[in-house]
Amino acid sequence: MIYKTYKPIDPVGRIVIPKDFRDAVGFREGEDLLIEVEDGRIVLSKAEQTCVFCDRTAGLRSYMGKTVCENCIKHLTNSAK
Numbered sequence: 001m002i003y004k005t006y007k008p009i010d011p012v013g014r015i016v017i018p019k020d021f022r023d024a025v026g027f028r029e030g031e032d033l034l035i036e037v038e039d040g041r042i043v044l045s046k047a048e049q050t051c052v053f054c055d056r057t058a059g060l061r062s063y064m065g066k067t068v069c070e071n072c073i074k075h076l077t078n079s080a081k
């Protein structure tokens, strides 16, 4: 099934993902989502991935092609100075 809708972005960048969309992909309240920009699209995924360094599932980013949490990115960028 293809889901398609248009939603406004509020002043701080939030949108509401319709319940039927969330249900279709298994997004649940309180669950972390992975947000990535790929080829000009914002892609939301369940955060089933973990940081390659510490196994956290929160605050993940793509860093040099690897999934890394914000804490480890800070550590990496600070230790590179």
Ligand SMILES: [Zn+2]
Pocket: 051, 052, 053, 054, 055, 056, 068, 069, 070, 071, 072, 073
């Ligand atoms: Zn980490």
